Amino acid sequence: MFEFNAPIDTDQMQAVATGHAQTMERWEDGPNGRRSSGEPLLDEATGAPVRIYDVMLPTGRDGRHEMHGVRVISHEAPELAPYSQVELVGLVAKVRQARNGGKGVDVAFTAEAIRPAGPQRATGRRSADTTAEAA
Incomplete structure (x- = not known):
């Protein structure tokens, strides 16, 4: 099976939190099979909890946003407002052949951290609204 791990330059990517x-x-x-322990999954190397953040990334046709789960291992758990832009630090995509002989590929995203995007990442619409208010 072929796997490709690629770091992604997120400077131009407009990731949106859900x-x-x-x-x-x-x-x-256990004796009755696998069951949830009710305790958080911790990364063995860092001891930090493993979280999945639902984020919309421009991976669709013509750059349309599609929802993906991004795996983040961190002690920090920021509250992210729905439909707000976020920054994914150290985002990596792992691409592999589709499972069970299916057509296409499977993509898994991981990041070192997730945080609200800074003011320099405001969209054109926001900056246009700010300009209109200033006039």
Whole structure:
């Protein structure tokens, strides 16, 4: 199976938060099969919780935004307002052949951190609204 890991330059990417994040749970094997322990999944190397943030990325046809889960391992868990721009620090895409012999590819995104985008990343619409208010 071929896998391709690629760091992504996020300077021009307009990632948008959905406001939904979930801390992954640790699973345990028991006599009745695998079950959730109810405890957070912790990264073995850092001891930080593993969270999945739903983020809209411009990966669709003609640059349209599509929703992807981005895996972030961090002690910080910022509250992200829905439909706000975010910065994904150290974003990496892992691309591999589709599972079970399906056509296409599977893409998994991971990032070192997620945070609200700074004021320098305001969209053209916001800057136009600000200009109109100043006049």
